[in-house]
Amino acid sequence: MRGSLIALRAIALREAARFVRQRGRFLSALVRPLVWLLVFAAGFRAALGLSITPPYETYITYEIYIVPGLCGMILLFNGMQSSLSLVYDREMGSMRLLLTSPQPRWWLLLSRILASTLVSILQVAAFLGIAAGFGITFPALGYVTALPALALAGIMLGALGLALSSAIRQLENFAGVMNFVIFPMFFLSSALYPLWKMAESSAFLYGICAANPFTQAVEAIRFALYAQANLPALGWTGLWAAGFLALALWGYDPARGMLRRKT
Template identity: 60%
Template sequence: MQSPALSLNATPTLPLHLLRALRAVVGRELNRFLRQPSRLGSALVRPLLWFVVFSAGFNNVFGVAIVPPYETYIEYKEYMVPGLLGMVALFNGMQSSLSMVYDREMGVMRLLLTAPLARGWLLAFKLLAGTCLSVLQMAVFLIIARLFGVEIPLAHLPGLLLAMACGATMLAALGLMLSVYVRQLENFAGTMNFVIFPMFFISPALYPLWKLEESGAWWILKLAEFNPFTYAVEAIRYAMVGQFHGLSWAVVLGCSAVFFVLALWGYDPQRGWIRKKGSA
């Protein structure tokens, strides 16, 4: 019979290892965020500014026709909400990328990746942490939008939260992938601007794609159709009215998997760019 002392010193099982790593990685990111309330304010200033100013200024300029998923005319501020939710997730995904670059320069990533767990698990926990932070910020923005008169039926909330979580996961995975190739903090701003603004503006976040087609901007329309951010916004937009858009969900889930696999490949010292650059 095994003594109590031996049982206490026994090697933890894999599920216990994973639970401890999950708590350490996700808990660290959440605690860091909660200790800095200004981060929430700075994350919401940009979409709130767009929401308040643009919805007031362009409400009578942009007419949203009765096209799917809408069955009636809507106010412009209601149209903007899915795009601005996507903006919150997009910027937080890039913020997560900055956090990874910073941790790598400070040596935290080297310690994390030498933990006795597969790198896939550790990167997945990083991805989960970024997703949780995005959904938290998106939920706060949704509450503020509700105060400005954007109503969402309670029956649609579960599907909307799921769409928000999936869109946030895709954008967090994109940030995780980019963190492999952004080697220094001073190069971060230029790289992120090259990613964030084209993804946001070449999408239906602020104006419907049919308006691009109507105006003859075919090449912009085609770029928007190849933009994964477009489908994250559309998945949220359909979910807000209680509908399911299969193509958007397929693209979001597929891109999430591809971005994560590329990040996993990049952080593999035997095959990825980490080996080529000589750092962890």
């Protein structure tokens, strides 16, 4: 147990040090959702009507609605960028040193996901602080109850990125895969518009949005920010996290996974 905790601490410190050195990564993680919050929301406010649906008990502005989705955006992009660094580590050879550690491979990969999730949560906290400066706030207890939902969503998205990285041989290819994953997951979700609005437009797209793992993560965060538990969303997010993690472990298993094809 002590050795496992030391490995987790070392991986977390390495991820944190990399994040501190890459200040542009931190700024881009904040600028991206802030552009949506302050620019796009102003245009969508008049075009998109919102009704009173849980967890909201009254009419809300569009800016308040999209904040949980933008929190999910930060988790999604950071999870993918962290996995992108794994592809880079594999090309440079440092990934091999990590996987030859005496610690179990599954623990090393899980530690990498946990470290990435911690960095993502810090980014979300900074974003929520800036949003509060613009008058977009949530119940005080909600900032605390949102932490488990953010952690679960971060683990799910980090595991997805890890699974994708196991199947990519070159850094350039992973950047293309990210575009085919990030944007469909984000736009075909409840991050920018409620699902009932999508149902009015297309039943087919509504089904895709409802089945989207990112939708479940966003809804879990949305309810948690109001100190409420959306048990179905939390359950589905946990199931998707377990599935993606199992796929990642299989992909990084040299005997059976994707890494075997590269040797």
